[in-house]
Amino acid sequence: MFVGITNTPRPYAWGSTTAIAKLLGREISGDPEAELWLGAHAGSPSTILDPTQTGGATDLAEWIAADPQTTLGRFAASGRLPFLLKVLAAASPLSLQAHPTLDQAQAGFDRENELGIALDAPQRNYKDAFPKPELIYALSPTFDALCGFRPLDEVRALLHALIEASNALEDPQPQPLEDLLDSLSGSDVALPETFEWLIGRRTGVATLVSLVTTLASRGVAGYDAEMATVSQLAEEYPGDPGIVIALLLNRVTLRAGEALYLPAGNIHAYLSGLGVELMAASDNVLRGGLTPKHIDVPELLDVLDFTPVPVPYLQSTSPSEGVAAFTPDVPDFELVRVDGMFLDASVALTGPAIALCTAGEVSISGSVSSVSLELGDAVFITPDEAGLRFTGSGTVFVATTGA
Structure with missing residues (x-):
C-alpha cells in the first residue's frame, strides 16, 4: 500500500527560511524551517493525507500503533518504525553533539526514569531507550560539517600554525596555544583530558578561546576553512569552548551527492547546507558545546568515541541503473x-x-x-x-x- 503523507517543517532558529520550501515546491513562509520530519516519531509524526486508507488514523504514529502487522511487517513485534527521514536546512551552525550506543541508551533511559526526571525536563539526556546513528546526504552544492576527532598529527600541525600567527601579533601571546599543544602530546588519554578541560571551561579556556578567535579574524595561512569556521562559531556563540573544540575535529565540505555516516559516539555539528538526513528513530542527544542547552559533561565523556578518524564518508553502491x-x-x-x-x-x-x-x-x-x-x-x-x-x-x- 502507498499512503500519502506530509508534515510541517520544524521552526528551529538555525533553519533556513527558504531552502526546504524551494526544494519541495512549497510556498515560502518567511519563518525558519529547519527540519521536515517524515516518519512516526512522537516528536512530529507525519500527517496522513487520506485517512480512509488507514482506518481513520490521521498520522503515521497512530496508524502504526493500531495496525503494526500491516505497517511494519517483520518489525511488528517492536511496534515502532525503526527510522526517521528528514530534510534538513541549516542556515547557521547546530550544536556539537553525539549519540549513545544501544546499551548506553537503555541504561541511561532506565536510570533517568528511576530518578524521576521528566521526559521533557531540560536536564534529561535520554528521551528513549534507542541509539541514534545517522547519515546526511548533501543536496545543496556544498554542505559544511564537523565530524569526529581528526588525527592528532593534523591537530598539532594546526596548533603550530596558530602559534606562529600568535607570535606575529603586535603583542605576542602564544602561551595558551603552547599549553594546548603540550596537553595533546602525551599519553592515550591526552585527548579525553583535553576535551574535558575545554568543555568544563576550566582555568585558561576563556583566554584560549579569545586568542583563537582573534587569530581567526586575521587569517592563518593554509587553514582558511578552519579559521572561517572559528569566526562563524564565535559570531554565533561568543566565548563558547566549542570554538576551540572545533579545531580538534574533521572539517568537511560535502559536494552535492556525497554523504557522511555518523555512528554512535561520533561528535559532530552541521554548519550550513541542505541535505537529506536519515537516522534511527530516537531523540537521544548529548550536547558538547555551541548551545545554550544542558550539557552533561560526565555523560558526554562516557558516550564520546575519542578515537581519531578520517572524514567518515559513506560511499554508495548501485544495485541497478539509476x-x-x-x-x-x-x-x-x-x-x-x-x-x-x-x-x-x-x-x-x-x-x-x-x-x-x-x-x-x-x-x-x-x-x-x-x-x-x-x-x-x-x-x-x-x-x-x-x-x-x-x-x-x-x-x-x-x-x-x-x-
Missing part, C-alpha cells in the same frame, strides 16, 4: 536515491519505507499497487509492496530498513 544505495553498518535504515530518466529502475524492500520526490514526475509500482509522485510528494510504503519499480524522470529518495 539507483544509488547508501547502506551503513546498522539494521535500522538505508537510504536509496533513484535519479535520472529511467524506464525500469528497481529497489528491493526488506521492511516499510518512505519515498520523497525532490524533482520531476515518477511512477512507483510495487507488488500490490502503484502510485505517481510529483515534486514534494511523499508516501509511506507498507512492506507487502516488497520490490519497487520506478518509471519516469526525476529524483526520489527512499528511506527503508537495512537488510
